[in-house]
Amino acid sequence: xxxxxxxxxxxxxxxxxxxxxxxxxxxxxxxxxxxxxxxxxxxxxxxxxxxxxxxxxxxxxxxxxxxxxxxxxxxxxxxxxxxxxxxxxxxxxxxxxxxxxxxxxxxxxxxxxxx
Amino acid sequence: xxxxxxxxxxxxxxxxxxxxxxxxxxxxxxxxxxxxxxxxxxxxxxxxxxxxxxxxxxxxxxxxxxxxxxxxxxxxxxxxxxxxxxxxxxxxxxxxxxxxxxxxxxxxxxxxx
Numbered sequence: 342x343x344x345x346x347x348x349x350x351x352x353x354x355x356x357x358x359x360x361x362x363x364x365x366x367x368x369x370x371x372x373x374x375x376x377x378x379x380x381x382x383x384x385x386x387x388x389x390x391x392x393x394x395x396x397x398x399x400x401x402x403x404x405x406x407x408x409x410x411x412x413x414x415x416x417x418x419x420x421x422x423x424x425x426x427x428x429x430x431x432x433x434x435x436x437x438x439x440x441x442x443x444x445x446x447x448x449x450x451x452x453x454x455x456x
Numbered sequence: 457x458x459x460x461x462x463x464x465x466x467x468x469x470x471x472x473x474x475x476x477x478x479x480x481x482x483x484x485x486x487x488x489x490x491x492x493x494x495x496x497x498x499x500x501x502x503x504x505x506x507x508x509x510x511x512x513x514x515x516x517x518x519x520x521x522x523x524x525x526x527x528x529x530x531x532x533x534x535x536x537x538x539x540x541x542x543x544x545x546x547x548x549x550x551x552x553x554x555x556x557x558x559x560x561x562x563x564x565x566x567x568x569x
Contacts, residue, residue, distance in 0.1 A: 345499075376557075383543075383559035384500070431499050433557075444490070445557060447499030 343367050345448035347432050353454045354422040362417040362451050364432030370446075372435040373415040374399070375407065377428040378450075384431060390415055422455045429453070460544045465564040474531040476563050478544030481525040487548055489520060491529045492559070493540040500543070500559070503529065539567045 348363045366373065374389035376399075386399030390409040404426060406418040419426060432448040461479040468474040480489065490505040504511055504518045506527070511518045517530040531538055543562040 383561065384557065386557075433499075444502045444505065445500075446502070450497070450499050 345432055345434055345446050347430075347448040347451050349451060350449070351452045353456065354419075355456050356423060358422050359418070359420050360422065362419075362430055362432075362453075364415045364417065364448060365413050366415075366432075366434040366446070367413065368434060368436050368446070369412060370434035370436040371412065372443075373409070374433050374435075374445075375405070375415070375417045376431045376433065377401065377426075378431060379428050387417065387430075419453075422453075424455045427453060427455045460546055460560060462542075462544055462560070462563045464561060465566065467566050467568055468531075468534050470536060470567050470569050471533055474534040474538065474565055474567070476529040476531075476542050476544075476565060477526065478529070479526045480544070480546045483524050483546050484548075487546050489518065489524075489527050490545040490547065490557075491516070491518065492543045492545065492557075494543070494562070495537075495540040503542075534565075534567045536567050536569060538565065540565060 345366045354360055371392045375387040376384040377387055378384050385401050387401055387405050388396055388399055388407040390396045393409050393412050396407050396409050409415055430451045433445045435443050435445045459482060488505050488507050491503040492500045493503055494500045504513055504516050506518045506520050520527045541562040541564050543559050545557060
C-alpha cells in the first residue's frame with residue numbers, strides 16, 4: 342500500500358489564483374480529512390468526509406472547498422488564494438488497526454506559499 | 457476532549473531510553489491516550505495508544521498510571537531518527553468528526569549523539 346499520497350509537494354501561488362491540492366489513499370478508508378499547520382502551531386481541521394458524497398466543515402473551513410466523489414480521493418480547492426493561506430497542508434485518512442481502535446494516517450504534506 | 461500537558465522539550469542520549477511524560481488529569485473513563493510524532497517537515501505518525509493497560513508495540517511502550525491521570529511514552533533505545541515533536545492526545549475515538557485530532561504544542565525530543 343502507498344498509504345496516503347499528496348500532490349504537489351510544493352506550490353507557489355499569487356493572490357487570487359486558484360488551485361487544487363490532491364489527496365489519495367489506497368487503504369479503502371471511509372473517513373478522510375484535511376488539516377493545515379502554520380509555523381510553530383498544531384494542526385487545525387479544515388474539512389472532513391465520512392464517505393463518498395459526504396463532506397463537512399472543520400474548525401477553519403473558510404476559503405476552502407472539498408468534494409468526495411470516490412472513496413480514494415479527497416481534493417482540497419482554494420478558489421481565490423490569499424497570503425493567510427500560506428501553510429503546510431496535510432491530508433489524513435482513518436482506519437482500523439487489526440483488532441484495535443481506529444487511528445489516523447497522514448500524508449507527507451503540501452507546502453503552499455501565497456504571494 | 458481532555459486537556460493534556462507535556463514538557464516543551466527534552467533531551468536524550470542516543471541508545472538510551474527516552475521517557476516522555478503526559479498529564480491528563482481530566483481524562484474521562486471512555487477516553488483513550490494516543491501518541492503521535494511529527495518528524496521535521498513530515499506528516500504526523502501514529503505511535504501507540506491505550507485505555508487502561510500498559511501497551512507495547514514495535515515502536516514504543518505506553519505506561520498509563522492506575523488513576524489514568526498521566527502516562528509515559530517510552531522509546532526503549534532512542535536513535536537520532538527519533539528526534540521529533542511528540543504529541544499526547546486524549547479522546548474517545550481516533551479523531552473522526554468535526555473536531556478532528558487536536559494537536560497541541562507537544563514535546564520536542566532531541567536525541568543527542
